[in-house]
Amino acid sequence: MRESTLWFWHIIAGAVILVFLGLHMAIMHLDDILALLGTGYANTVSAATVFARSQQTFFMVTYIVLLGAALYHGLYGCRTILFELNIGKGLQKLINWVFTLAGVGLFVYGTYVAIYLYKMKEVLP
Amino acid sequence: MTDEKNHLSNKLGIWGWLGGGRYGLERYAYTLHRLTGLGLLLYFILHIFVTGSRLGGPESWSASMAVYETGLFKIGEFLVFVAFIYHGLNGIRLGLTELGFLMGKPERPLFPYRSSVMRQRPVLIVIMVLAVILILAGGLDFFVLTSH
Numbered sequence: 001m002r003e004s005t006l007w008f009w010h011i012i013a014g015a016v017i018l019v020f021l022g023l024h025m026a027i028m029h030l031d032d033i034l035a036l037l038g039t040g041y042a043n044t045v046s047a048a049t050v051f052a053r054s055q056q057t058f059f060m061v062t063y064i065v066l067l068g069a070a071l072y073h074g075l076y077g078c079r080t081i082l083f084e085l086n087i088g089k090g091l092q093k094l095i096n097w098v099f100t101l102a103g104v105g106l107f108v109y110g111t112y113v114a115i116y117l118y119k120m121k122e123v124l125p
Numbered sequence: 126m127t128d129e130k131n132h133l134s135n136k137l138g139i140w141g142w143l144g145g146g147r148y149g150l151e152r153y154a155y156t157l158h159r160l161t162g163l164g165l166l167l168y169f170i171l172h173i174f175v176t177g178s179r180l181g182g183p184e185s186w187s188a189s190m191a192v193y194e195t196g197l198f199k200i201g202e203f204l205v206f207v208a209f210i211y212h213g214l215n216g217i218r219l220g221l222t223e224l225g226f227l228m229g230k231p232e233r234p235l236f237p238y239r240s241s242v243m244r245q246r247p248v249l250i251v252i253m254v255l256a257v258i259l260i261l262a263g264g265l266d267f268f269v270l271t272s273h
Contacts, residue, residue, distance in 0.1 A: 011220055011223060014216050014220060015220065017213075018213050018216065018217070021209060021213070022213065025206060025209055029202075029206050029263055029266060029267065030262060030263065030266050031266065032265075032266045032270035032271070033262060033265065033266050033270065036270075045190050045194065046187075046190075047183035047184075047186045047187045047190075048183070050179065050186060051179070051183055051186075054179065067173070070169055071169075074162070074165065074166035074169060075166070077159075077162050077163075077166070078162075078163065078166055081159060081163070084135050084138075085135065085138050085139070086134060086135055086138070106170065106173055109173065109177065110173050110176075110177075113176065113177050113179065113180055116180060117179055117180075
């Protein structure tokens with residue numbers, strides 16, 4: 001794939017992360033401020049709240065979108081830094097393979113977790 | 126198309142991140158952007174596995190959180206929040222610059238010269254002020270208004 005295409009998707013992924021990770025950070029880490037404003041979740045990391053969120057379609061879908069965007073953006077960014085260090089073609093090829101396999105592997109694992117937990121609503125109260 | 130042999134060698138490597146040179150403030154913003162990006166990537170990969178502990182059910186999740194909701198991890202989590210705020214806001218500036226929005230229109234180089242670096246600098250300053258406000262709000266939430 002052309003480098004300009006990969007860079008284009010890096011920027012698009014950044015925009016996606018900004019929206020969804022911004023939402024995630026606000027819900028998880030500005031929860032007390034949001035509570036003062038009369039919105040948001042209480043006790044955001046308690047098992048009851050975490051599992052309730054995981055079983056909502058909106059959160060399941062956004063977790064997977066964020067997972068894909070963040071893995072692509074992060075691994076491509078790291079690859080760019082490494083490629084700037086005058087490394088040889090062989091090492092570049094190795095990095096491409098390792099990052100692609102790691103990215104796909106982590107995406108499959110994270111997606112499995114998100115879908116598995118979403119389906120848990122049939123078991124949990 | 127540029128011949129690959131004619132590319133300038135990146136002689137300084139990572140050490141080049143430390144000196145702002147003629148770029149000044151933006152070069153340090155760039156260095157910090159890269160450092161926060163690498164930190165966020167490392168945390169994110171660990172986060173995928175930590176959140177994977179939910180597969181073991183609510184008890185497994187609660188056991189994980191009992192470890193991660195303590196002193197040093199809480200400070201680490203706050204640093205991740207700070208890194209995200211900086212990286213995200215600076216990323217908006219970089220994205221807008223990349224798309225040509227903050228560079229100004231091409232013009233004749235008449236004295237006194239105005240470089241495009243100076244044209245986008247007010248945006249950098251506004252974004253950093255916004256980052257400080259959000260980081261303070263986060264600090265308030267993390268360490269003062271702690272409900273969990």
